[in-house]
Amino acid sequence: xxxxxxxxxxxxxxxxxxxxxxxxxxxxxxxxxxxxxxxxxxxxxxxxxxxxxxxxxxxxxxxxxxxxxxxxxxxxxxxxxxxxxxxxxxxxxxxxxxxxxxxxxxxxxxxxxxxxxxxxxxxxxxxxxxxxxxxxxxxxxxxxxxxxxxxxxxxxxxxxxxxxxxxxxxxxxxxxxxxxxxxxxxxxxxxxxxxxxxxxxxxxxxxxxxxxxxxxxxxxxxxxxxxxxxxxxxxxxxxxxxxxxxxxxxxxxxxxxxxxxxxxxxxxxxxxxxxxxxxxxxxxxxxxxxxxxxxxxxxxxxxxxxxxxxxxxxxxxxxxxxxxxxxxxxxxxxxxxxxxxxxxxxxxxxxxxxxxxxxxxxxxxxxxxxxxxxxxxxxxxxxxxxxxxxxxxxxxxxxxxxxxxxxxxxxxxxxxxxxxxxxxxxxxxxxxxxxxx
Ligand code: ADP
Ligand code: ASP
Ligand code: MG
Numbered sequence: 001x002x003x004x005x006x007x008x009x010x011x012x013x014x015x016x017x018x019x020x021x022x023x024x025x026x027x028x029x030x031x032x033x034x035x036x037x038x039x040x041x042x043x044x045x046x047x048x049x050x051x052x053x054x055x056x057x058x059x060x061x062x063x064x065x066x067x068x069x070x071x072x073x074x075x076x077x078x079x080x081x082x083x084x085x086x087x088x089x090x091x092x093x094x095x096x097x098x099x100x101x102x103x104x105x106x107x108x109x110x111x112x113x114x115x116x117x118x119x120x121x122x123x124x125x126x127x128x129x130x131x132x133x134x135x136x137x138x139x140x141x142x143x144x145x146x147x148x149x150x151x152x153x154x155x156x157x158x159x160x161x162x163x164x165x166x167x168x169x170x171x172x173x174x175x176x177x178x179x180x181x182x183x184x185x186x187x188x189x190x191x192x193x194x195x196x197x198x199x200x201x202x203x204x205x206x207x208x209x210x211x212x213x214x215x216x217x218x219x220x221x222x223x224x225x226x227x228x229x230x231x232x233x234x235x236x237x238x239x240x241x242x243x244x245x246x247x248x249x250x251x252x253x254x255x256x257x258x259x260x261x262x263x264x265x266x267x268x269x270x271x272x273x274x275x276x277x278x279x280x281x282x283x284x285x286x287x288x289x290x291x292x293x294x295x296x297x298x299x300x301x302x303x304x305x306x307x308x309x310x311x312x313x314x315x316x317x318x319x320x321x322x323x324x325x326x327x328x329x330x331x332x333x334x335x336x337x338x339x340x341x342x343x344x345x346x347x348x349x350x351x352x353x354x355x356x357x358x359x360x361x362x363x364x365x366x367x368x369x370x371x372x373x374x375x376x377x378x379x380x381x382x383x384x385x386x387x388x389x390x391x392x393x394x395x396x397x398x399x400x401x402x403x404x405x406x407x408x409x410x411x412x413x414x415x416x417x418x419x420x421x422x423x424x425x426x427x428x429x430x431x432x433x434x435x436x437x
Contacts, residue, residue, distance in 0.1 A: 002208045003030045006177060006199030009039035010216040011273035012119050015076035018126060024214065024276055025172065026132065031164075034177045034202060035123055036195040037115025038073065041066060042178075045115060048099065049108040058099045067092045070118060077126050084122055091118050110187045113140075116176035116195070124174040133171045137163055140187060142205075143180035143198065151180065151190075153260070157205040164206065175202070196254040200268070204260040210267045213253065218272040219281030220245065220252055222295045223430045227423045230435065234295060235279060238287025241294055241378050242268070244412050247334075248376035249299030258283070292388065293379040293433040298422050302334065302372040303350055304402060305357060308342040309364025318363070319343065325359045335374060335405045335414055344403055346374065346416060372402065373422040376414045377429065383410050395432030396425045 005028060007021050012035050025033050036042075044066045048059050067088065074084035091114050098107050120136060127134035142159035144152050164173065177195025182188040190197050196213050203211035217225065219233035220242065237245075243258035252270060261268050261283070268283040307322060322343060326333055329352035333345045347353065353368055360366035375396075381388045389406055392413050403416035417425055 001210060002206065003028060003210045003212060004032045004034060004199050004203040004206065004208045005030045005212045005214060006034040006195055007036065007273060008195065008213070008215045009036045009041070011214050012036065012123065013039035015073045017273065018073070018077055018123055020273055020276075021123070021214070022127060022130065024273065025127075028212075030172070030212075032173045032175065032202060032206060032208075033123075034175055034195060034199040035116065035120045036177050037119045038069065040069070041115030041119070042112060042192070045095075045112045048095075049111055052099055052102040053104065053108070058096065063092065063095065070122070074122055074125075077122070078129055080129070084125055087118060087121055106186055109189060112189060113176075113179040113187045116178050120174050120176045127172060127174070133168075135167050135171050135173050137173050137175040139175045139177075139198065139202075140179055140181050143201070144185075145180055145182050145188065147183045149182075151201055153201065153205060156201060160202065160205050190256070191254075193251070193254040194256075196257040197260075200257045200260040200266070203266050204264045207264075208266055210269060211257075211261055212269045212271055213257070214271050214273045215252060216272065216274060217252065218275055218278035219270045220250060220283075220295065222434055224250070224296070224298060224426055226251075227298075227426050228430045231430070233279070234281055236282050236284070236287055237294065239268075239283060239285055240409070240411055241287055242281075242283045244376065244378050244409075245295055245297045247299075248297045248374055248378075248412075248414060250295070250297040291379055292381070292385075293377060295378050296426060296429045296433070297376050297378070298426055299334075299348065299374045299376070300419055300422070301350075301370075302346050302348055302374050302416065302419075303353055303368055303370045304372055304416060305345045305347060305353070305360070305366070305368045306342065307344075307360050307364045307366045310341055311364060321363055322360065325356055328359075329356050331356060335403055335416060337403050337405060346372070346403070371419050372416050373419045373425075374414050374416055375422070375425050375429070376412055377433065378412045381406070381410055381413055383407065389413055391433065392429070395428045396421075399425050399428070 051059050070088045074081045124134045124136040142156050177198035178189050180188050199211050221231040223231045225231045239258050239262040246253040247255040271280040272278050331347050331349050335346040337344050357366045357368050377392050399421045401415050405414040
């Protein structure tokens with residue numbers, strides 16, 4: 001069976017964990033391993049970029065701390081750390097040089113890519129030191145996006161085929177998640193948490209049967225374990241359910257991960273590096289359709305945009321004009337509800353919200369409100385089964401609900417609430433739909 005294994009930040013976050021990763025990889029006889037940056041790296045580099053773009057100068061203390069973390073890790077991991085010392089020295093020199101000549105987005109992306117680059121190189125050094133045949137792939141030679149920001153999957157497949165064919169059958173390929181090149185050939189990335197998506201794309205491009213996402217928890221839980229006690233892993237779920245949960249905020253999986261796997265019928269496994277024996281979650285086309293309520297997730301930083309217009313009454317073409325404005329600003333819409341004279345939409349990208357609302361004002365009374373969360377309940381919420389939506393809304397009866405989206409599919413209900421009510425809502429839904437049943 002052909003597998004692609006991806007390990008997240010905590011999984012490669014220390015020498016001890018990297019050793020665990022090596023034993024999992026060798027045990028599984030996988031050929032391609034996709035790595036994130038050591039935990040804390042991307043956050044630190046993003047903070048550095050923010051300081052640079054705001055003219056606050058280089059965060060030298062933070063950068064030195066990060067460098068120290070890498071040096072400690074390689075000192076512990078490798079018996080001969082000379083090559084790693086050079087790599088770390090060169091990388092931090094590059095970061096400092098780029099920071100000194102900081103020129104905006106292009107510099108920021110070059111800086112933030114260094115975490116994945118260093119981590120993957122260090123891991124490949126370790127495998128080689130242990131006597132294994134390992135090759136480091138620079139994924140920016142194969143993963144590139146087009147002008148619309150979409151990954152060129154045909155180029156990825158042909159490049160990877162070429163690269164993989166250059167080594168013999170028992171070589172273990174180590175590469176970076178997250179990073180890529182854009183249509184100008186500059187270093188770019190697939191967005192925060194994007195290593196999962198990289199692994200799925202690489203799985204599809206190499207004809208894998210399975211993509212394993214190794215992280216710090218034993219699979220997709222039925223609710224957000226950061227806010228709710230007593231959550232449990234779901235053993236089996238469908239691509240549709242997993243995609244919906246990831247899209248509506250389940251942080252364990254980047255929302256784009258499922259799409260290439262569904263398209264190529266590649267099973268996705270979510271596994272725990274810190275407890276490899278735990279079963280984890282398997283995501284396939286069929287899933288487990290026996291339960292009414294499967295899981296709950298929440299997505300923050302949601303802005304609701306409202307348009308109220310008497311002109312909408314009995315008019316056709318009104319929604320098209322609304323959507324065209326969002327399309328112009330390349331801003332995806334998450335939820336939508338309509339009445340005969342009003343439309344409410346939600347977005348999670350606020351970059352152009354003011355410009356969008358200004359243009360919408362030509363169509364009616366337009367406004368926006370930030371600080372909301374979408375709560376999504378996923379399950380077998382069939383249209384012809386009475387009481388399911390009532391059950392869900394009843395669980396959070398004391399919380400004001402601003403929008404409800406139901407009926408588009410029979411597998412989810414999404415509700416918009418004020419973010420300050422999010423944790424209470426997650427807990428109430430947990431008590432009502434999972435514990436007291
Ligand atoms: P990695 O660095 O390995 O990519 P992430 O931090 O991106 O890991 O994702 C794992 C984290 O996702 C877990 O530690 C957990 O706190 C969080 N999480 C949020 N919602 C869920 C959920 N429904 N099931 C499992 N984990 C979740
Ligand atoms: N290192 C990147 C991040 O922290 C990508 C990832 O871990 O998936 O967002
Ligand atoms: Mg992640």
